[in-house]
Amino acid sequence: MGMDRRSFTGGIIGAAGIGAVAGLAGVVPANAAARKKKAPKAAPAATSTQLDVIILGAGISGLHAAHLLEEQGQKVRILEARDRVGGRIMTLLDQPGYPEMGFNSMAAAYGRGIDAANRAGVQLQEVGARWRMGPPPLLYIGNQPLTREQWARFPGNPFPEKYRNLMPGEVVGALVAQNNRLADWTDWNAPASAPLDISLHARLRELGLSDAAIHLCNDIAPYYGTNAYGLSALMMEYNDGFVKTMAAAGPESLAVKGGNLLLPMALAKQIKGDILLGTEVRGIVQNGSGVTVHCADGTTHTARKVICSLPFSALRHVAIEPGLSGLQAEAVAQLGYQSISMVFVTAETPFWEQDGLSPAMWTDGLLGNVMIQRFGDDPAQITGLLAQARGNLAQYWDAMAPETVKAMVVSRIEALRPAAKGKIRAHSFFSWAQERFNGGDVSFLAPGQVRLVNDMAKPAGAIHFCGEHTATNARGLEGAMESAERAALEVLDA
Ligand SMILES: Cc1cc2nc3c(=O)[nH]c(=O)nc-3n(C[C@H](O)[C@H](O)[C@H](O)COP(=O)(O)OP(=O)(O)OC[C@H]3O[C@@H](n4cnc5c(N)ncnc54)[C@H](O)[C@@H]3O)c2cc1C
Numbered sequence: 001m002g003m004d005r006r007s008f009t010g011g012i013i014g015a016a017g018i019g020a021v022a023g024l025a026g027v028v029p030a031n032a033a034a035r036k037k038k039a040p041k042a043a044p045a046a047t048s049t050q051l052d053v054i055i056l057g058a059g060i061s062g063l064h065a066a067h068l069l070e071e072q073g074q075k076v077r078i079l080e081a082r083d084r085v086g087g088r089i090m091t092l093l094d095q096p097g098y099p100e101m102g103f104n105s106m107a108a109a110y111g112r113g114i115d116a117a118n119r120a121g122v123q124l125q126e127v128g129a130r131w132r133m134g135p136p137p138l139l140y141i142g143n144q145p146l147t148r149e150q151w152a153r154f155p156g157n158p159f160p161e162k163y164r165n166l167m168p169g170e171v172v173g174a175l176v177a178q179n180n181r182l183a184d185w186t187d188w189n190a191p192a193s194a195p196l197d198i199s200l201h202a203r204l205r206e207l208g209l210s211d212a213a214i215h216l217c218n219d220i221a222p223y224y225g226t227n228a229y230g231l232s233a234l235m236m237e238y239n240d241g242f243v244k245t246m247a248a249a250g251p252e253s254l255a256v257k258g259g260n261l262l263l264p265m266a267l268a269k270q271i272k273g274d275i276l277l278g279t280e281v282r283g284i285v286q287n288g289s290g291v292t293v294h295c296a297d298g299t300t301h302t303a304r305k306v307i308c309s310l311p312f313s314a315l316r317h318v319a320i321e322p323g324l325s326g327l328q329a330e331a332v333a334q335l336g337y338q339s340i341s342m343v344f345v346t347a348e349t350p351f352w353e354q355d356g357l358s359p360a361m362w363t364d365g366l367l368g369n370v371m372i373q374r375f376g377d378d379p380a381q382i383t384g385l386l387a388q389a390r391g392n393l394a395q396y397w398d399a400m401a402p403e404t405v406k407a408m409v410v411s412r413i414e415a416l417r418p419a420a421k422g423k424i425r426a427h428s429f430f431s432w433a434q435e436r437f438n439g440g441d442v443s444f445l446a447p448g449q450v451r452l453v454n455d456m457a458k459p460a461g462a463i464h465f466c467g468e469h470t471a472t473n474a475r476g477l478e479g480a481m482e483s484a485e486r487a488a489l490e491v492l493d494a
Contacts, residue, residue, distance in 0.1 A: 051075050051273075053491055054293050054301050056281050057309035059087025060103075060477055061466045063267045064116065064484035065307050072492055076273040077301060079293060081280035081314075081437045084261075085268045088438060088468075089477070091259030092344065092428060097375050097383025098259035099344045101430045102441075103477050105260075109249035112474075112481035117256065120266035128253030130374035137360035139167055140367075140416060145357070158213040169362050169369070171217035172200070175207050176233075176240045185241020188234055189453045189472055196234045199447040203233035219391065220364050224338050224444035226391040232445040242475045255375065280437075281310070283319040286461045305494065307487045309467040309480075312456075313337045313439030324460055331456035334449070335469060337440025339394035341431040343409040345370075345385040348423045352382075355419040359385055367412040368393050385424075387413070394433060402429035442476070443469035457483070464490050 053069055055062045058080035066076045090102035105127055106113040117124050139146045146154055152165040159171060166174055181196055182188055204214045219227040224235075256263050268275055276299075283294035284306060291306045308315065312335040324332055352359040359382065361370040368389035376383045387409045389397045397405045406426035414421045432441045445453070457470035466487035471479030 051077055051301070051303035053077075053305045053307055054079060054291070054303040055307045055309065056284075056293065057081075057087060057467070058085040058264070058268065058275055058277070059309055059467070059480065060089060060116075060264055060267075061468065061480040061484040061487075062087075062307070062309040063264055063271065064112070064481045065309070065466055065488045066271050066273065067267065068485060068488040069491065070272055072488075074491070076271070077303070078271065078273065078275040079279045079281055079295060079301065080275060080277050081296075083278050085275065085277070086261050086264035087309075088432075088441070089260050089264050090430075091261035092430075093259050093261060095344060095384075095427055096346055097373055099373055099384050099386060099428075100255070100260055100375070101342060101344075102432075103260050105253035105255040106477055107246035107249060108252040108254065109246045110254070110478045112485075113477050114254065116267060116481065117254075117263055120263055120270065122262050122266050123257040124254040125257045126252050127255045127374065127379075128251050130379045131253070131372065133374070133380060134360075134372070135356075135358040137167070137358050137362055140361055140363040140365065143365065143416065145416070158210055158216060160208045160213075167362060168217045168364075169221060171209075171213075172204070172223065172236070173240070173243075175204065175209075176236045177244070179207055180237045180240050182234075182237050182241060185238055185244075186473060188238035188241070189450055193234060194451060196237070197448055197450045198233050199229050200231040200233045200236055201228035202447075203236075204228060216364065221362070221369055221389075221393070222338075222391040224442075225336055225446070226339070226395075230336070230446050232447045232450055234450050235445040239475060242473075259375075281318055283321070284308070284463060285321045286463065291462045305462045305464065305491050307464045307466055307484075307491065309465075309484070311337065311438055311440075311443065311467060312469060313443075314437050320460075320463070322461075327452050327455035328458060328460065331449075331452040334446075335452075335456075336444045336446060337433070337438070338442055338444060339391055339398070339431075339433040340441040341389045341394040341397045341405070341429070341433070343387040343406055343429050344373075344427045345387060345409065345413070345424050346427060347382075347385070347420065348425070350382065351417060351420040351423050355417060357417070359417075361413075361416065363412075363416070365412070366393065366396070367409060367416070368397075370413065384427075385413075394431065397429075398431050398433055405429050457486070459490055459494075462494075 052074040053076045055066050055078045058078050062078055066078055069076050088102040092099050139151050157164050187193055214228050225231045280296040281293055282296050285292045290302055290304045292300050292302045294300050312332045316332050360372050371386045372382055373384040373386055406429055410424055410426050432438055457465045464487040466483040468480040470483045474482045
């Protein structure tokens with residue numbers, strides 16, 4: 001399914017800041033018109049009393065919530081900090097083969113995602129089979145190339161006998177899948193499951209892995225976080241339950257032809273209300289009659305309700321009055337977001353045909369993982385390579401200048417694959433941790449944090465929450481859309 005492909009600095013304003021911004025109500029900066037998808041039909045002060053719901057963030061969850069509410073006759077406005085919609089759906093549309101920096105693909109069982117694509121009129125194409133084409137990926141341990149068979153016999157393979165034929169990047173998924181302690185994975189956030197909320201490290205030790213084996217299979221390229229001590233095994237079992245449910249519908253993975261970013265762009269066009277781009281939310285103030293949202297450009301927007309889709313990594317830089325409390329406040333302050341950085345590379349000539357090896361590589365070195373991109377019209381065509389660093393390696397990449405990272409990736413590929421020498425070019429560097437309005441890829445829970453889940457998405461007065469981090473059933477894009485449905489229903493029920 002789609003999930004298997006994937007693996008800030010906001011200004012905090014205090015009460016004085018909110019007051020200062022509030023004083024600017026109605027003042028629209030000179031460049032604001034250029035940022036608006038549609039201009040408000042009247043001056044903000046007059047319009048504001050007519051708004052039912054302000055939606056914060058124009059990612060897939062914010063756009064879906066807006067669509068659902070408009071279907072029910074609600075008047076909505078979306079405030080989006082970036083100059084584009086889509087959030088973590090991010091395609092480099094100006095680069096060959098439309099490389100995906102964010103959301104990659106949906107499983108065939110993504111009912112909401114497929115429905116949205118049909119409604120938006122974008123074309124989905126099957127890409128799952130493309131990833132299984134060609135020779136299998138190579139493993140590089142200490143610069144030594146190893147096939148699966150060679151790895152199984154390799155003296156430095158630290159895995160127990162029955163797992164020796166698994167590549168390091170496959171071990172966590174396989175062990176969690178074979179030993180999932182949840183009889184019903186949808187019970188993952190039930191209070192009775194709390195004793196299972198131990199670290200992935202502790203769980204992998206229980207399953208017979210040594211510290212060295214855990215380091216190799218998890219910490220070098222962690223699905224979530226930086227190491228197995230900091231990740232909830234229970235969350236991984238929830239993830240596994242969802243993955244299995246999706247896989248039961250078939251091995252297909254669907255991506256938008258021409259780039260996934262076309263999906264939120266098309267959905268945005270169908271929203272009747274304003275979508276104000278370049279409008280960073282800095283404060284949310286509730287009073288008896290509704291909610292006023294204060295933005296960095298000095299504008300304010302008032303409505304009966306707010307739906308906030310901001311990742312908590314972004315929301316923790318927004319002042320909220322009255323403040324959030326209890327487990328919800330703890331979650332906003334503490335929720336983890338995955339560091340992941342990427343370099344998109346193209347090859348002038350297919351060097352892999354010359355040396356006869358797969359261009360896909362999993363390394364234990366500074367190159368990270370190299371994944372194949374096949375997003376063109378011809379399923380067999382390799383449209384590019386994506387070098388990806390996760391966890392600590394991503395943070396190491398992020399500490400360097402983008403040009404330095406790109407040069408390092410090229411030189412490391414060339415060192416491992418002499419046939420690539422002079423034939424590859426790094427086009428772009430992209431870091432989710434450095435993206436101010438995300439601060440990381442997807443959210444994850446540390447051991448003991450599952451207890452936050454049932455409280456963190458509860459409405460706080462007239463503020464409702466959605467976004468992938470608030471989903472408790474589906475995950476990824478489908479989870480983000482599920483959460484939008486819940487938040488829209490809450491608003492309509494209130
Ligand atoms: C590399 C990568 C690969 C992925 N692969 C898959 C996959 O294969 N399958 C899958 O199902 N899912 C995948 N996902 C996850 C999926 O993309 C996300 O779950 C989903 O897009 C999240 O949508 P969202 O609306 O919750 O959040 P976002 O898309 O993050 O939307 C939040 C919005 O809020 C805006 N915002 C933030 N701060 C402010 C502010 N102060 N004021 C105003 N606006 C603000 C942001 O700019 C953003 O547009 C992947 C994600 C990444 C990063």
